[in-house]
Amino acid sequence: MDVLPLYVDPDRPQLDVDKSPLTMTQRGKLPPTEPNAQVEPDPHAVLGRYRYQVTENQRVSFGTYFNGFAASYWRMWTVVTSVTLNVRVTGADASVLVYRSMPNGRAQRVDSAIVEGASGDFSFDLSLSPFGDGGWYWFDIVAGPDGATLEEASWVAEVPADRAEPGTLSIGITTMNRPDFCAKLLAQIGGDADVHSVLDEVIVAEQGTQKVVDDPGFAAAQEALGDKLRIIEQGNMGGSGGYARAQFETLEAGRSTYMMCMDDDVVCEPESIVRAVTFGDLCRKPTIVGGHMFSLYAKSRLHSFGEIINPYRFWWHSPPTVETDWDFAERNLRSSRWLHRRIDVDFNGWFMCLIPTQVLREVGLSLPVFIKWDDSEFGVRARSHGYPTVTLPGAAVWHVPWTDKNDALDWQSYFHQRNRTIAALLHSPYEHGGRVVRESFNHQIKHLFSMQYSTAELRHLALEDVLAGPERLHGELLTKLPELRALRQQYDDARTQAQPDYFPSVERKKPPKRGQDPTLPKNRFGQLVSAATSAVRQARPVRELAQRHPEARLAAMDAKWWMIAQFDSVVVSMPDGTSSAWYKRDQDEFKSLLARTIEIHQRLHREWPQLAQRYRDSLADITSPEAWAKTFEANAAERQDG
Known part of the structure; x- marks a missing residue:
């Protein structure tokens, strides 16, 4: 239904x-x-x-x-x-x-x-x-x-x-401790005869400790795909490392017209694979063909209908004519005006994306950035070489929507910050990156006001690594994530607890002003007042009681920076609903991080032109099959020694 x-x-x-x-x-x-x-x-x-x-x-x-x-x-x-x-x-x-x-x-x-x-x-x-x-x-x-x-x-x-002879494809799936999801996906792909007619190989980059081959459902997947399934085990290099491995192996085999990136945690409509290949076969020039994303939890709800990048902000978002989170159970195609206008995009997410091997040979493989911005940077890079991206209606997967994740605050915030900045250095048409540096600074201040000190520290580290240059990107693929996780655990806002009553009870020395609940959503004026008073609050000592008891609890949907910044300590729920964290204001930490924020952003703005040239000069090398081959070989040697 x-x-x-x-x-x-x-x-x-x-x-x-x-x-x-x-x-x-x-x-x-x-x-x-x-x-x-x-x-x-x-x-x-x-x-x-x-x-x-x-x-x-x-x-x-x-x-x-x-x-x-x-x-x-x-x-x-x-x-x-x-x-x-x-x-x-x-x-x-x-x-x-x-x-x-x-x-x-x-x-x-x-x-x-x-x-x-x-x-x-x-x-x-x-x-x-x-x-x-x-x-x-x-x-x-x-x-x-x-x-x-x-x-x-x-x-x-x-x-x-x-154009009569159909092209063939290899499908690349990066998996990390999702054996049940991955096994079911492999069975979906292998169980469709039409997909088999265009399929050369499914390459699974296994990067986890919970192996897909050990899942009870793997036998059915193995039987359905036969010798068209290949599992390659490697260290955890993130999505970019997993997809780069599949891209590399596809080029090495030399038989496929296309390589398709597909996430391991999706439900696939197999017909979509055939449609993407058919569309690619008939395009006037080699074209990247992407699918849409429906919500895995509300399957008639369209979550992503294509993405563009604002070159001044260098931030991705839906085109202005797109309605986000559109529920076809409420208003189907014939009742939806906006769906009839053609939507042109800059890139397609790699949850389902068909890339011609000709494009891979000319523009290179994935950027070695672990996760985040690898798909969007690739789309912009391909476009600069004359290869467009088309997000094709009628081709789609069901996937966990981005709105159910917390990747802007946890360890992934490092990769959001670093990789967006790198992508802008590589492709921004503006001398100093447009608004990128200013927006980065503004976001950093919001995190500091929100007592999200671990996020602020990770974002600092991200910019320091950007300033160090592109030469370390390959070498840090395997080492950066453990470093980030260890660093985060030094901060209260990163220590989540699943038990609802784990933290002390909410207590305030003074009752709320005029009896107004400070945790209720605010209008625009209320937001501005909170922002102004929060700036003043940073100069005042932390209230003594707030060091022992949180002053409030905030639901994840209400945890905007201007809400959190009203308090000296507050328990905040995580977006997935599984846990909470106790945020505590620390004057010394705030001052130290603020000073570093100012210094790093001043330096980034000052060095932007020269830094951009360094990244652009190295792009062809760090995305080349030869560079990736060295990384894969080094990882294989390390795993063998270990």
Whole structure:
């Protein structure tokens, strides 16, 4: 039931649902007998991978995420100029209705056919010429009095002779102590015959201590993939080291047209792999083809629909026309205007990303940065060589959403800070990196006001390592993470506890001013007042009682810097809900870290032009297969000696 809205849509479209007398939420509360009630897909109507039953006189649309045809993307990026929709339907008097959409989501009826007799096979030839800025094709089925069954449907195209031979791919999966997830993913990939037809090899970079080969589900994965599965054990080099290994091995084998990066903790729609390869085969030039990300916990919710990088801030975000966290169970494709406009991107996350081997040979492998920014930097680097990235609708995985993680505060904050700065040094068009240095300083002050001293210290270390230059990146792949974890544990804000009553009870010497709960969310004015008073508070001694008892408890969703900074000590929940930490204000620590913050950022701004040139001069070398080969060899020798 959770994924059905991505495939079939029995509901009527409502483009301007917010302007409608009945919103989607209100329609969902109406009894099914009401004419305006929301209609949900029937799971019992699914008869197989390709077959769907439509009850008598019912109308069902296949204008959905996985079954619609994203015509504007094929029109923009590929050699395809027209597409043929083939539909086979059984059921007397059933109708097949074909539609197209405009970039603003308005639908137009294109063609139709009626089943005469017991069954019908229909072909509709459809031009892609009017889809310059956006638009989809799809079809609906209206059953007759005896019902109807969609037996099969496909979108096919005539292509030039030199494009007729399909490319093949190797899939690279980096895994780290997720054996159950990884084993299930391997079985999903291996269990699809269409994927096998284009698959050369699945390369698993095993970097953990809990091995995928020891999981009970691995036997099924091994049987499904056979000799197309290869496990390579290496030290923990993060995602960049794992994906670089798969990229390197793919180039060494010399047989695949593409290498696909895929996370180990995803649920895959195998058809997406075939679609990405097909799209890549037909692109006008070698093109990186990415998939979208749906939430693993709310499977109809689209979490990522492509990313761009603001060159002045050098920060990634969704394009301005994208609606984030879009729930297709509430508003499907035909009811969503923004989904019909073509979305162009700068990069695609490596949770699912198809990279032509030609691109790898020319621009190099992953940047040796462990995690964070390896995928985005690669997209920008490839674009600078003339190779675009396309995030393709209809190709996707289900993944844990970023909003459920705490990677901006824990040990990963080091890699966020260091790798964003390195990416900006490599690719920012501005002499001093635009806003990068200023934003880094501002974030550092917020962490200091929030008593997140461990995060501030890791970010300092990140910038110091940036200033040291690119020469150490390969050598630190295996050593940096243990160093960061050991350093964090010296700070109270990094010591989390799972037991809710582990910390002392909340106590305050004075009651809240005017009885107002200081932990409640604040409006814009309240935020500004908190920010101003918090700056003054840093110069005052820590309240004595706050050293023994927290002054409040804050939920993770409320733990913004201006909320935390009101207190001298506070217990803060972690975003995943599993633990909490006790933040304590320390005047001496604050002063020391503030002084270092000022000095480091002044130096970074001053040295930026020369530092950027150093990184750019070394980029080709540190991302080359030869440099990565030395790293892999050194790691193998170290593991053997150990």
